[in-house]
Amino acid sequence: MSIGENLLDIQNNIPKHVSLVAVSKTKPTSDILEAYEAGQRIFGENKIQEMAGKYDELPKDISWHMIGHLQRNKVKYMAHFVDLIHGVDSLKTLKEINKQAARHRRTIACLLQVKIATETTKFGIPPNQITEILDSEEFKSLENIQIKGFMGMASFTQDDATIQTEFKLLKTLYDQYAPTHNFDTLSMGMSGDYSLAISCGSNMVRVGSAIFGHRNKI
Numbered sequence: 001m002s003i004g005e006n007l008l009d010i011q012n013n014i015p016k017h018v019s020l021v022a023v024s025k026t027k028p029t030s031d032i033l034e035a036y037e038a039g040q041r042i043f044g045e046n047k048i049q050e051m052a053g054k055y056d057e058l059p060k061d062i063s064w065h066m067i068g069h070l071q072r073n074k075v076k077y078m079a080h081f082v083d084l085i086h087g088v089d090s091l092k093t094l095k096e097i098n099k100q101a102a103r104h105r106r107t108i109a110c111l112l113q114v115k116i117a118t119e120t121t122k123f124g125i126p127p128n129q130i131t132e133i134l135d136s137e138e139f140k141s142l143e144n145i146q147i148k149g150f151m152g153m154a155s156f157t158q159d160d161a162t163i164q165t166e167f168k169l170l171k172t173l174y175d176q177y178a179p180t181h182n183f184d185t186l187s188m189g190m191s192g193d194y195s196l197a198i199s200c201g202s203n204m205v206r207v208g209s210a211i212f213g214h215r216n217k218i
């Protein structure tokens with residue numbers, strides 16, 4: 001199937017209130033344009049410089065999301081155009097994003113990446129440290145960022161029960177913080193588990209290989 005057909009298939013599979021981020025990491029701009037022609041406007045990348053290069057080349061009404069783990073010294077390369085940063089997992093990183101956003105007189109929307117997987121390889125803030133960050137004076141002084149919700153990745157496993165438990169944990173945390181912090185975004189679900197994620201309350205899914213085909217190397 002073509003990229004356009006894959007997109008249509010997924011769009012028909014997800015409810016209207018769920019945003020689809022097309023994860024185009026490692027894929028050429030020609031693939032992104034194909035998705036763009038099919039109507040897709042939100043694209044996700046996991047390397048800042050790769051995303052900045054694609055931003056330069058592609059139509060300017062694309063909304064770019066950074067979904068990967070951030071290297072603080074590279075935040076400056078995307079601060080002028082990034083629309084949502086999903087993978088923020090420390091106050092230190094938030095401070096750097098705030099600083100670079102201020103230089104461009106922007107407010108940059110961010111999601112806190114919460115560690116829900118039991119595997120040790122996944123990044124993220126442990127659930128019991130969320131309050132510590134959100135309630136800190138340092139965080140409250142950051143005027144050029146806006147936290148819009150949480151992002152999470154489930155364990156790499158075939159066991160749906162484990163994945164569901166992890167997604168439900170993140171949804172519970174989201175419901176706990178959303179009303180008092182004006183959250184509206186819960187980013188969870190990828191090619192293999194987006195339906196399950198949506199049934200657990202996700203309203204933003206990050207789908208790569210199901211749209212663009214398999215990647216050779218990440």
Ligand SMILES: *Cc1c(COP(=O)(O)O)cnc(C)c1O
Nearest residue numbers: 023046067190191206207208209
């Ligand atoms: C690569 C990636 C995705 C997309 O993964 P697929 O399995 O190809 O859909 C989603 N989220 C993050 C954080 C990623 O790095």
